Amino acid sequence: MIKHTPVQRKNKKESGFSIDAPKNLNYSKLMLDELNLLESKLNKLIETIEVLKKENDELKPNLHLAKEEIQNLKTKMNEATLKVENLLGQLPS
Numbered sequence: 612m613i614k615h616t617p618v619q620r621k622n623k624k625e626s627g628f629s630i631d632a633p634k635n636l637n638y639s640k641l642m643l644d645e646l647n648l649l650e651s652k653l654n655k656l657i658e659t660i661e662v663l664k665k666e667n668d669e670l671k672p673n674l675h676l677a678k679e680e681i682q683n684l685k686t687k688m689n690e691a692t693l694k695v696e697n698l699l700g701q702l703p704s
Contacts, residue, residue: 638646
């Protein structure tokens with residue numbers, strides 16, 4: 612979380628902003644609250660993405676097996692259809 616750190620100015624001409632010392636930025640409480648909320652949302656998003664990636668990795672092998680099973684069942688149905696057609700062709704008219 613970002614913490615509010617008041618800026619110590621040596622004289623009135625200093626802006627109070629320093630590239631080398633980002634912790635010395637003078638953020639308002641509202642801005643800090645918004646940044647903390649955004650940080651929290653981003654952390655939750657990252658966590659959700661990691662969970663979904665793990666779930667996806669776990670489901671990929673199952674999908675591959677299911678596709679193979681579908682192909683096997685289609686092959687068996689085609690074979691059964693041919694057998695039924697052959698049997699029907701052997702019936703007397």
